[in-house]
Amino acid sequence: MVTIKVAINGFGTIGKRVADAIDAQKDMEIVGVTKTGPSFGCGLAVKKGFPLYCTFDDNEKISSFANSDYDCKGxxxxxxxxxxxxxxxAPGKMGADNLQKYKSAGIKYMFQGGEKHSLTGLSYTSSANHSENFNAQGTRVVSCNTTGLSRTLVPLFDYCGSLKVECTMIRRAADPGDSDKGPINAIQPVLKVPSHHGPDVMTVKPEIEINSLAVAVPTTLMHVHSIIADLPEGHGLTTEKIIQMWKDTPRVIVMNGKDDRIPTTAEVMEMARDIGRKWGDLHEIFVWEDGVKLVNNRLYYFQAIHQESDVIPENVDCVRALMGTEKDWKLSVAKTDLAISEYYGI
Ligand SMILES: NC(=O)c1ccc[n+]([C@@H]2O[C@H](COP(=O)([O-])OP(=O)(O)OC[C@H]3O[C@@H](n4cnc5c(N)ncnc54)[C@H](OP(=O)(O)O)[C@@H]3O)[C@@H](O)[C@H]2O)c1
Structure with missing residues (x-):
């Protein structure tokens, strides 16, 4: 088996998680991760045995590692x-500069959802458009919110053949490790209407008609989506059938808020810590079973998104798409998820 050599440029919230998930795969290896300079995050790379490189090429920045405990390879x-x-x-909006470096190196590249679709002209989620990304030179794994919307809407669309969606993103104000974002005592509507989240789904599944609004609220744990989807006449679905569809969908967890005593994102995250994922992550999208209701052709539901981790397994599948090593998205998802659960012993 050929082992795909993967570099991670930016070893922060997303980068360190993607590195672990890649390290878990039998068909991939981490050849290096970058940091801008010596900081506590370098210790994690060293502990994991990931070769450490400087984000930049200039000697002054590379030599800043010389006075530290961290061995910088270049x-x-x-x-x-x-x-x-x-x-x-890397943090969002740095893509244009970095893209030039990847093109000069003649290497395949993947960006994250902080970059716009226009940077690459191609975007990715596992269930929506794996085959469209097959053997592509570069792409963008969409944001945590767009990934979450795709996970539950794509199977619904594939069943019904059309879908009109309005949703509200109730967004966490900051990641738990951020100290410079807010609000901390306010609810902040995103005044760019509609917000970019819903329409971003159309970069991976243009057939879904979708719009969104967003508000940021003072929590760090998860995002919640409040979704209304209009199904076409003669859809043949019931509330129970839709719940079963999502139970059968990879990377979606359906639980009952009342019976399972998991009424809020606090309990969802406690459950994620209980199942033993590193950092208390939850790669799956969480749907409250008792919050799903189909009334005639209109479907109402809520879902929760662990913003720091739902995109992590998608990055792994995306590597296989770009490298042209697994054409079937479901096989890639199964391979990715099994390797991750074996890696963490869960
Ligand atoms: N956090 C989330 O919830 C989330 C969810 C989905 C997608 N995303 C997207 O994922 C991307 C990364 O976000 P993040 O939350 O991981 O950010 P982050 O925690 O701030 O980490 C970014 C990392 O990039 C490094 N960096 C700084 N300048 C760089 C450059 N020019 N080139 C390469 N790396 C550079 C930083 O290095 P140093 O630490 O060495 O300074 C830092 O480790 C963004 O596009 C974001 O929108 C984030």
Whole structure:
């Protein structure tokens, strides 16, 4: 079996998680991760045995590691020269600069949802458009919210053949590790209407008609989506059939808020910690069974998104798509998820 050599550019919230998930796969290896300079995050890379590189090529920045405990192997260009694909996990809006570096290195590249679709002209989620990304030179794994919407809407669309959706994103104000974002005592409507989240689904599944509004609220745990979807006449579905469809969908968890005593995102995250994922992550989208209701052609439901981790397994599948090593998205998802659960012993 050929082992795909993966570089991670940006070893922060998303980068460190993607690195672990790639490290778990039998058909991939981490050849290096980057940090901008010596900081506590370098310790994690060292502990994991991931070779550490500087985000930049200039000697002054590379030599800043010399006075630290961390062995820096070189600059970004050195790392790109030994990799097959780079996963860009830099903060959003840095993509344009980094793209030029990846193109110069002649390497395949993946960006995250903080970048716009126009940067790559191609976007990715496992269930929506794996085959469209097959053997592509570069793409963008969509944001945590767009990934979450795709997970539950794509199977519904595939069953019904058409779908009109209005949704409200109730967004966490900041990740738990961020100290510079808010609000901390307010509810902040996103005044760009409609918000970009819903329409972003159309970059991976253009057939779904969808719009969204968003508000940021003072919580760090998860996002919640409040969704209304209009199904076509003669859809043949019932509330129970839709719930079963999602129970059969990879990376979706359906639980009952009342009976399972899991009424809020606090209990969802406690459950995620209980099942033993590192960092208390939840790769799956969480749907409250008792919050799903079909009234004639109109479907109402709520779902919760663990913003720091739902995109992590999608990044792994996306590597297989770009490298042209697994055409069937469901086989890739099964391979990815099994390897991750074996890696963590859960
Ligand atoms: N956090 C989420 O909830 C979430 C969810 C889905 C998608 N995303 C997207 O994922 C991407 C990364 O977000 P994040 O939350 O992981 O950000 P983050 O925690 O701030 O981490 C970003 C990392 O990129 C590094 N970096 C800084 N400048 C860089 C550059 N020019 N090139 C490469 N790396 C650079 C930083 O390095 P140092 O630490 O060494 O300074 C940091 O480790 C963004 O596009 C974001 O929108 C985030």
């Amino acid at each position: 600059g970004l260009t050195d790392l790109l020269s030994i990799a097959d694909v780079v996963i860009d996990c």
